[in-house]
Amino acid sequence: MEGGGARNVSAAAAALTKGSGDDGSSKPLPPCCVKAKASVPESEAKCHATVVSGWFTESRSRFGQTSKVKYFNNPMWPGEAHSLKVEKILYQGRSPYQEVLVFESSTYGNVLVLDGIVQLTDKDECAYQEMVTHLALCSVPSPKNVLVVGGGDGGVLREIAKHDSVETIDICEIDQLVIDVCKDFFPHLYVGYEDPRVRLHVGDAVQFLRNATEGKYDAIIVDSSDPIGPAQELVEKPFFQTIARALKPGGVLSNLAESMWLHTHLIQDMLSICRETFKGGVHYAWASVPTYPSGIIGFLLCAKEGPPVNFLTPVNPIEKIEGAMRAGKEMRFYNSEIHRAAFILPTFVRRELEGHCTSTEKEKPEKPTAKPVKMKIMRGSPITAS
Numbered sequence: 001m002e003g004g005g006a007r008n009v010s011a012a013a014a015a016l017t018k019g020s021g022d023d024g025s026s027k028p029l030p031p032c033c034v035k036a037k038a039s040v041p042e043s044e045a046k047c048h049a050t051v052v053s054g055w056f057t058e059s060r061s062r063f064g065q066t067s068k069v070k071y072f073n074n075p076m077w078p079g080e081a082h083s084l085k086v087e088k089i090l091y092q093g094r095s096p097y098q099e100v101l102v103f104e105s106s107t108y109g110n111v112l113v114l115d116g117i118v119q120l121t122d123k124d125e126c127a128y129q130e131m132v133t134h135l136a137l138c139s140v141p142s143p144k145n146v147l148v149v150g151g152g153d154g155g156v157l158r159e160i161a162k163h164d165s166v167e168t169i170d171i172c173e174i175d176q177l178v179i180d181v182c183k184d185f186f187p188h189l190y191v192g193y194e195d196p197r198v199r200l201h202v203g204d205a206v207q208f209l210r211n212a213t214e215g216k217y218d219a220i221i222v223d224s225s226d227p228i229g230p231a232q233e234l235v236e237k238p239f240f241q242t243i244a245r246a247l248k249p250g251g252v253l254s255n256l257a258e259s260m261w262l263h264t265h266l267i268q269d270m271l272s273i274c275r276e277t278f279k280g281g282v283h284y285a286w287a288s289v290p291t292y293p294s295g296i297i298g299f300l301l302c303a304k305e306g307p308p309v310n311f312l313t314p315v316n317p318i319e320k321i322e323g324a325m326r327a328g329k330e331m332r333f334y335n336s337e338i339h340r341a342a343f344i345l346p347t348f349v350r351r352e353l354e355g356h357c358t359s360t361e362k363e364k365p366e367k368p369t370a371k372p373v374k375m376k377i378m379r380g381s382p383i384t385a386s
Contacts, residue, residue, distance in 0.1 A: 082291065082293075084105045084106070084107075084108060084111060084118075084121075084291070085105060085106040085107075086103045086104075086105065087103070087104045087105060087106055088103065088104040089101070089102075089103045089104075090102040090103055090104055090110065090185055091181055091184070091185060093177065093181075095175050095176070095177035095178070096175075097174060097175050098114050098115045098175065099113075099114065099115050099116065100112075100113075100114060100175075100177055100178060100181055101113040101114075102181060102185045105121065107123070108121035108122060108123040108124065108290075108291060109121055109122025109123050110122050110185050110186060111291075112153065112181070112182065112185075112186065114178070118291050118292075119153065120153060120155065120186075120189075120291075121291050122186070122188075123290075124289050124290050124291055125153075125155055125189065126331075126332035126333045127287050127288060127289045127297075127332075127333040128155075128287070128289050128292075128297060129155035129156055129158065129159050129189075130159055130331060130332070130333045130334035131285070131287040131299065131333065131334055131338075131342065132156060132221055132223060132254050132256070132299055133156050133159035133160055133221060133254070134159060134314075134318055134334045134339065135254055135285055135299055135301055135311065135339060135342060136219045136221060136252045136253070136254035136301060137160065137163050137166075137219055137252075137316065138314035138315070138316045138317060138318055138336070138339060139252055139301065139303075139309055139310065139311045139314060139315060139316070140218060140219065140250070140251075140252055140309060140315070140316060141315055141316055142165040142316070143163060143165055143166055143218040143219050143316075144165060144166060144167045144168070144218050145166075145167060145168045145170075145216055145217050145218050145219075146160050146166055146168070146169050146170070146217060146218060146219045146220070146221065147169075147170045147171070147172070147209075147212070147216075147217045147219075147220045147221070147246070148160070148169070148170070148171040148172070148220075148221050148223060149172055149205040149209070149220065149221070149222040149223065149224055150172075150173060150174075150205065150222065150223040150224040151171055151173065151221070151223035152171075152173035152174075152175060152178035152179050152182065153178065153182045153186060153189045153190070154179075154182055154186070154189045154190040154191065154192035154193050155189040155192060156171075156192070156221055156223050157169060157171060157192025157193060157195065157198055158188075158189060158191055158192035159192075160192075160221075161192060161195040161197070161198075162318070162321065162323075162324040162329055163316075163321060163324070164321060164322055164323060164324070165316075165321075166197060167197065168197055168199065169195065169197045169198045169199065170199050170201060170217075171198060171199070171200055171201065172201045172202075172203060172204075172205040172208040172209075173200070173201075173202060173205075174202070174203060174204055174205065175202075176202050179193075179200075179202075205224075206239065206242070209239075209242045209243060209245075209246055210242055212245075212246040213246075214245055214246065215245075215246070215247065215248040215249070215251075216246055216247075216248065217246050217247050217248065217251055218247075218248060218251050218252070219247075219251060219252045219253070219254070220243050220246065220247060220251070220252075220253050220254075221253075221254045221255075222243070222253065222254070222255040222256060223256065224255075224256060236273070237273045237276070237277065240253075240273055240274055240277045240278070240302075241277055244277050244278060244304055247304045248304070248306070249304055249305060249306025249307065250280060250303065250304060250305075250306030250307035250308070250309060251303070251304045251306070252301065252302065252303050252304075252309055252311075253274075253278065253300070253301070253302040253303075253304075254299055254300070254301055255270075255274075255299065255300040255302070256297070256298075256299065256300075257270055257284060257297075257298035257299050257300040258293075258297070258298055259292065259293045259294045259296045259297065259298060260284075260286055260296060260298055260345070260346070260349045261293075261294040261296055262293055262294055263293075263298075264349070264352050264353070267284065267298060267353065268352070268353060270300055271284065271300070271353060274300055274302045277302075278302035278303055278304055278305075279304070279305035280302075280303030280304050280305045280306060280308070280309055281302070281303045281308075281309060281310075281311065282300065282301070282302045282303075283300075283301045283302075283311045283312070283343055284298055284299070284300060284301075284343075284345065284349075284353060285298065285299045285301060285311075285342035285343050286298045286299070286342060286345070287299070287333070287338075287342060299342075311343065312340060312343050313339075313340060314336050314339045314340075317336045318331065318334065318335070318336065319335070319336060
C-alpha cells in the first residue's frame with residue numbers, strides 16, 4: 001500500500017449530515033471531503049454523508065448567476081459513483097504522504113481510505129488479499145523468499161504466512177501511519193506482522209528493489225497505488241525490470257492490474273511491458289471485489305525466464321499445504337478451482353488483450369533473416385561454406 005492511495009475505489013470521507021443535491025440550491029454541502037491527490041485540486045470540494053467515487057463542489061455565482069453543483073470523478077472510475085453509508089468515523093489523520101481515514105460502514109464493516117480512495121473493507125478484503133497472494137505462490141513448487149511491495153495493512157503477509165515453505169517475508173511500506181492504524185482497527189489483517197519470518201522495511205519500495213540482491217526472491221507481490229500521479233512509475237518498464245532483476249530464474253510476480261471493464265488501455269500497456277520483460281510467461285487474471293471499481297480487480301502474473309511456470313494450474317495447491325486450512329487460517333475466497341477459473345477471460349477482454357498484443361508484435365521491426373549459406377562438397381575434401 002504505497003503512499004498516495006493504494007488500490008481503486010475513489011472515496012470522499014464525510015460528516016454525517018446531508019448536503020444539497022445537484023440542483024444548484026444554496027444549501028451548503030458539509031465540509032469534509034478527502035480528495036484523491038491525482039486529480040485537479042478543488043479548494044471548495046465538499047461531499048454528502050456517504051463515501052463516493054469523486055467529490056462535489058459548492059454552487060458558484062458567476063456573472064450574477066448561480067451555477068449547478070459540479071461533480072468530479074476519480075480518473076480510475078470515470079462517470080460512476082459507489083456509496084458506502086458512514087456509521088461512525090473511527091480515525092482521521094495525515095501522514096507525510098497521505099490522508100488516512102477509517103470509518104465504520106453499515107454493511108461492509110470497517111473501511112480503510114487513503115487520500116479518498118477505499119483500500120479495503122472488513123467484508124471483502126479476503127478476495128483481494130487471497131488472490132493477489134496465492135495466484136503467485138501456488139504456481140511455484142516451494143517458495144522460500146518473498147517480497148511484498150506496499151501492503152501496509154498486513155493482509156498479504158497474513159496470506160503468505162500460510163505457506164510453510166516460506167523462510168523469509170520482506171515487506172517494504174512507505175507509510176508507518178498506515179501500519180499503526182491497521183494495528184488498531186484491522187487486527188485480523190495486522191496479524192500478518194506477527195509471523196517471525198516477517199521483516200519490515202519502512203521506506204521507498206523502488207529504492208529498496210534497486211538495492212536488493214539480484215535473484216533473491218522466489219516471488220514478489222506488488223500491492224501498490226493506482227497508476228496515476230506519483231505511482232505512474234510503478235507501471236513503467238524500469239520498475240518491472242527492477243523487479244525482474246530481484247527475482248530468481250523462474251521467480252514470479254503478482255501485480256495489481258485494474259478493472260477489465262474500465263481500464264483495458266492500462267492493462268494493454270502493462271501486458272506489453274511485462275511481455276518484453278518477463279520471458280517465462282505473462283497472464284491476466286481477475287476476481288470479484290465489490291468495493292473496487294466495477295466490482296472487479298485484475299492481476300498480472302509474470303514469470304522470469306528459468307524453470308517453467310504454469311500459472312493456469314496450481315502446482316502447489318493450497319489445500320495440500322500443511323496447516324494452511326486449519327482453524328483461524330481458513331480461506332474465505334481462494335481455492336484451486338477459483339485459481340484455474342481466474343484466468344478464463346470474457347470474450348471481449350480476450351479479444352481486446354490478444355488483439356493488442358498481436359498488433360504490437362506486428363509493429364516491431366522484423367529481424368533480418370540470414371542469407372542462405374552455400375555449401376561446397378568436394379570429393380575427398382572437408383565440408384566448407386561460402
